[in-house]
Amino acid sequence: MNQHTNRFPISHVIGFLMSLVLTLGAAWVALKTSLPAKTIMTFIGTLAFVQAAIQLFMFMHLREGEDRRTNVINIIYAFFLAIVIVAGSIWVLTSGHSHG
Template sequence: MAKKSSHFPWQHLIGFLLSIILTLAALWVGLYSGFSMTVIIAIIVTLAVFQAVIQLFMFMHMTESSNGKDQTHMMVHSAFIAVILVVGTLFVLSYGFH
């Protein structure tokens, strides 16, 4: 007899719920906690990193490659481009050329 398999995407549901929980936690920290601004920013950045990791592994199929090198190479390249864009934007906005 054939093995029954569940076609319900449990991994996606768990990832979605974790993302919602992390978003609500960041909202609570930003709006209702009595922490200093430095602590609030540190907590929100930490929660954002956790949420990015959840997104990468549960929704963007980082683990579904034959060797994993392709996804890793693309993510490192994308992060490099993102850092260049953010640093360049901050530089231009802070020390704009007149």
């Protein structure tokens, strides 16, 4: 039996707690500060990037595995999909107002 399956997933708990702190920090900055909107958006975007990196390492086991090239290809593909989804959503939501 593999000893790895019997261990407590402490990295998952740490990753969850770190993600929770980052999310609550972003909510606090957005709701409780009087910073300019551009500063708030930059701060939230930075926290989102950090949280994505934490999730890649803690939950997706990016450090594990023998084939590093496959991991890099998968990350590039995921970034491509994220950009397409976000840009497509913004395009659809903003172009609908011009036809109404």
